[in-house]
Amino acid sequence: MSTLAGRVPGIVDAHAHFFDPRTPPWSLQRLGRASVPVLKALPRPLIRVASRFTDEHSLSGIAGPGRLSASYRLREYAKDLAALDTVAGVPVTTVIPVDSQWRRRLSPEEVPGAVTRDLDFLRRLPYGDGLPELGGLLVPADDRIPGLGVADALDADVDGLIRGFRLRWGRHHDPLVHDWTAESDPLRSKNFRDAFGPLADRGLVFESLCYSHQLGELASLASEYPKATIVVEHLGCPVGVFGPFGSSVGTTAAARADILGLWRERMAMLAARPNVHVKISAVASGLFGYGQERSGNIGGQHILADMIGPLVLHVVDRFGPERVIFGSNAPLDTHNATIGVVVGALLDVLGDRGDYLLSHLFNDNARRVYRITDQ
Template identity: 45%
Template sequence: MVFGESSSDALADVIPSIIDTHIHQWDPLTTPRESSSVARVYRILPAVGDRLFRLRNQADREFALTPRNLLRAYRPRDYLADVVAVEGATGVPIGSAVHIEAGWHSSEELGPAGETHWIDELPFGEGRSPSLGAIVGHADPRDPHVADLLDAHIRAASRSPFRGIRSMAARHPDPRVRDWTDEDHALTSASFLRGFAAVAERGLSFEAWVYSHQMSDVVRLAREYPEVTIVLDHYATPVGVFGPMGSRTGHTAADRADIYARWRDGIAEVASCPNVVAKHSGLAFPFLGYGHQASGNIGSQATLTDMMAPLIDHTTDVFGPDRVMFGSNYPIDKPNASVVMIVGTLLDVLTPRGPDLLRKVFRDNAIRVYRLDA
């Protein structure tokens, strides 16, 4: 179904409001970001900023597709604009969102807690804006000061609860696919596993974002710390499954079929760990291979549904109805699909499974995992 007035009403009959478990907020002009210097140029001379972006390395271009979303502020009012009516369609009834750390750039030991404080002060819940259900901040368990940083995060969240951390571990053997950590198998290094005890002691969750060939690292971490809820982001991104990426990833149909087959096996192994929960997020993530071809890959909700249905179905099958949640991954997915399209695709695939599953995916599981105020 194309998400419109009828599907919005039907969804509202099942769920009073949706919880989006994966959004990002930033402002590179007023807060410390890796992109802050380029953002200042872009603000004054957007055309020059576009040219600078095109000159950046292939890995950055394929991740972002356009500099627009990364170099401009994205705050509650911007998110609200993306979830209300788009191109004549009825808006998505999102009532609450979970912010996931978004590249705060600080060299100080407790610097990442500055993002939590900044997010906590944003005007969520004002007017029609969704409320802020929870904050997930950045912390690297390999850091010897990680316990102090976790406590600083918790103190900084005075209005909205601090519920977990993310330390991105995605790293790819293709040299032209962007890496997000400085070592292979970061999640299973001795220093990471040792420092992760501080996460467990504070009852925090951990957001695991890895590429699909790294899922065995998530399995080992989950088995080392069965008391910690681990949230698998973005289907453990199978880079290039829908189109060419980097210098050699997903460049042939046979390669893409192999990426998908290995992903199926890997995510089933992750799902065997009862403390891991998966997000239906990153449905339009550029890393999947979208948007790099002249014709584009998506274009319509029907196409997005056709491409993503096997991943959505398999993830739901192996994790079961109590361990899957919705996340828009906005604004990272914005170049390829609207929030309306993303939610519509999930409805296309999951509605035949019944209203109980929809309630769990779009609301109930998020309340339990992030311990939200229902």
């Protein structure tokens, strides 16, 4: 079996979530996955209303059932990495934690304080000393706020750890797929337009979380701002590409073929913009329709490799080895696949593509894009 030993000095995990639901800014609902059948039986107009009283994070594929009700810090992350050495042959040496504010219903007035608390929490975690080092921080942006709510975090960045800003702007027609914004066209909103250019001019990376049908809008933004560095999260989020999801997405083979075809087209559009990079992350996400059997897992490493192979190879072939970045998305998908299984599946798909690609995917590109320096 192919490993990274002797090929990559260590893995940079550019997408992991750390949180503690017992403390602000996290406030979690916990009725769980049991409510999914009930919701699906409701008339479509009532699904969104009812989902407000359930564990919307589990229902919308953001996390496994109950995952967000328990603390996840570096100690838990290290346990999840324990089996990685056997698969990869090298450890995770550096991690970039991504904000974990899944609740979108904070008022605009509450957001700056929540962002500050989130970033302070991430800064204070005990990195190093046998655990991965901190590679940098991303500010969660909010399209409802002038300046996207990023300015205060930048002003307080005395340690120079902020590397970019992250906007979750996905909107989906299916009522059981989470909408991150109420704005119909967030990348064209006044708040976004007024803030984006100045933030990009400061060298900050723009992290985009949207769904695959929205990627054309992102391609237009990349063309308009060719000097801005843009990172597309989670392979562009082709919801339902592996199987049925939500109330009606990907329910037939023909529907899944349409999702894949549109995704391939939009990713090719983005690849033509040299300032766009892609995170190969969340590959075992429930959003993709993976892990929807009753057991919570549809297979192991080799089945996952077979499913993600066409997507990963399309991205690598289109974007090239210097514009792809690995992220585990831990712990949100670990109910479907451990970090070791995810890395092993990627090695099954890409192991014969050569050391240059593997080194750039798992280490070099993240260090360059996020300006990670040796500790």
